[in-house]
Amino acid sequence: MKRRHLLKNALGLSSALLTGCALPPLSEVSRTGLVFAPAGGGTPFLSGGARRTLALREYQQTFLVSGASFRCAPKPAFGLAWTNHLQHGYTRSKRDPRIGYAVKNLATGTYLAEHQADLVMNGCSMPKPALSAVLLDARAGRLTREEFQHIVNVCDLSINASWMALLARISHDNEQTFEAKYSLPDVPLRENAQSPRYYAEFFERCVNYRLDHGCELMLEAMRRNQYGIGHKYLPAEVTYLGGKTGNYADYQHEGLFFYYQGTPYAIVLYTGQRFALDGNYWLISALFGGLFREYIA
Numbered sequence: 001m002k003r004r005h006l007l008k009n010a011l012g013l014s015s016a017l018l019t020g021c022a023l024p025p026l027s028e029v030s031r032t033g034l035v036f037a038p039a040g041g042g043t044p045f046l047s048g049g050a051r052r053t054l055a056l057r058e059y060q061q062t063f064l065v066s067g068a069s070f071r072c073a074p075k076p077a078f079g080l081a082w083t084n085h086l087q088h089g090y091t092r093s094k095r096d097p098r099i100g101y102a103v104k105n106l107a108t109g110t111y112l113a114e115h116q117a118d119l120v121m122n123g124c125s126m127p128k129p130a131l132s133a134v135l136l137d138a139r140a141g142r143l144t145r146e147e148f149q150h151i152v153n154v155c156d157l158s159i160n161a162s163w164m165a166l167l168a169r170i171s172h173d174n175e176q177t178f179e180a181k182y183s184l185p186d187v188p189l190r191e192n193a194q195s196p197r198y199y200a201e202f203f204e205r206c207v208n209y210r211l212d213h214g215c216e217l218m219l220e221a222m223r224r225n226q227y228g229i230g231h232k233y234l235p236a237e238v239t240y241l242g243g244k245t246g247n248y249a250d251y252q253h254e255g256l257f258f259y260y261q262g263t264p265y266a267i268v269l270y271t272g273q274r275f276a277l278d279g280n281y282w283l284i285s286a287l288f289g290g291l292f293r294e295y296i297a
Helices: 003-011 048-061 084-093 127-138 145-156 160-167 172-181 196-207 215-223 282-295
Strands: 099-105 110-115 239-248 251-260 263-271
Touching: 048 215, 084 282, 099 196, 099 282, 110 196, 110 282, 127 145, 127 160, 127 172, 127 196, 127 215, 145 160, 145 215, 196 215, 196 251, 196 263, 215 239, 251 282, 263 282
Parallel strands: none
Antiparallel strands: 099 110, 099 263, 239 251, 251 263
């Protein structure tokens, strides 16, 4: 019997799950509408619904029984008022040569806005979730309780000791295999360098359950990120919000994935050369709010 039929019988999937549509995440409260899953990585013969079902089954049978646990609650969109001061900051900064960003519709795979999206910078802490996904893929989703907890630790409070523990378990070949398998940009991830496009693509693979292992865990872990200000001026109706921040020396980065009116999006912003320092940290949230209003809302 072919693998597709084995999986279908084992999981009791209905024929509706094999129609080629990806669904919103399982934790999404409002499950209205279907999400198209673009090509790129993952098991090609499974529909989005089937991939999601497999991801949840893996999550239940590995992470939830491992003894590892989440330590923080997800942070929502704050829905703070958008002001003329914020709009002015966004308008004068959105083409600044010190920054790069990408705004992407994760349902269609369409980039809605880009500015230096392939600019590779020091990733600070941004590579931590992606490196976690590399380890999950290399181990076919089977980690120890300690390793699962390290993944939680790097996603919620960005603990460097757990990052070092994950790095020690991942080789250069693991990274290269992961990037090639899922059609991700070839960046030196283990050397802590990335681009805005890398993270927009990584978010897309996770949200559409295109990774063979760990999607549900990665989504839930990234929802627990306790840092960042990109969500401050996103409207309260934004749901299922998660992402990662990276801050070190002259760099201030942030990436978010979220659902708005039933559609998943990503906004990823990388900044260098002290763009958001010296009293200008608020420009991070202004850029997120402005990009959302100009290209998504």
